């Protein structure tokens with residue numbers, strides 16, 4: 457039976473955000489070549505520390521030291537896949553959470569098989585757009601390269617199923633974001649369509665999800681809070697910008713200035 461999820465309470469988001477500000481984490485990002493700088497800047501603006509340690513011989517060592525890790529397969533190639541597998545194994549051994557961003561999973565064979573393999577390695581969370589989440593859960597989807605052609609609400613049943621089968625919290629983003637553990641879900645609204653006219657807002661969000669997941673607490677609430685932080689700052693930035701170029705700087709400023717009270 458389909459149940460409509462509740463909106464993430466502001467008090468819950470504020471509590472997760474306060475926890476984050478008290479203990480800003482160190483995040484290992486194995487992400488795509490397109491979004492490295494935006495991802496690092498988004499984490500830094502929030503007060504967290506990013507590091508992109510990619511060499512296979514170092515990635516495992518670093519994932520043990522970092523508080524959490526992002527695995528984003530946007531520009532996957534064999535050497536990067538090797539680093540990712542080594543880093544995930546080490547993170548799992550050290551009890552460090554990692555987040556999967558299944559960029560463009562669906563029609564592309566190599567990355568889809570790789571993402572399916574990663575699903576069995578116990579990600580703490582998975583964050584993707586509707587087409588990616590539907591494809592990862594085995595449903596037909598209509599992604600257009602890295603972009604979604606599907607609606608996030610249509611992907612919610614797939615997200616719930618994926619959460620149950622993988623044990624991860626699943627966030628499916630778009631006009632509205634849905635965050636689920638397979639049994640309970642939160643809705644996060646806000647954001648702006650301009651967020652899709654700058655590359656990497658979703659990829660950076662996945663890094664922020666990794667940062668929130670690295671703290672002690674309720675993981676469903678933490679993933680939803682990461683989504684709310686980004687959607688709220690997206691809205692704030694749009695009010696102060698005139699297009700994609702000025703959006704990026706206004707967005708980083710909004711993340712930097714964000715206070716727990718803003719999330720209430």
Ligand SMILES: Nc1ncnc2c1ncn2[C@@H]1O[C@H](COP(=O)(O)OP(=O)(O)OP(=O)(O)O)[C@@H](O)[C@H]1O
Pocket residue numbers: 559584585586602603604629630631632633646647648649650651652654655656657658659660661683686687690
């Ligand atoms: N039409 C929209 N209106 C409001 N917010 C949106 C809209 N589309 C996306 N967002 C927001 O933009 C952010 C990125 O989500 P999106 O689903 O576009 O990720 P994505 O497709 O993986 O992006 P990318 O691959 O470019 O990094 C989220 O915070 C989401 O809520």
Ligand SMILES: Cc1ncsc1CCO
Pocket residue numbers: 488490491530531559602655656659
């Ligand atoms: C544009 C693009 N191509 C591969 S990864 C990426 C970043 C958005 O997901």
Ligand SMILES: [Mg+2]
Pocket residue numbers: 559560584585602658659
């Ligand atoms: Mg994406």
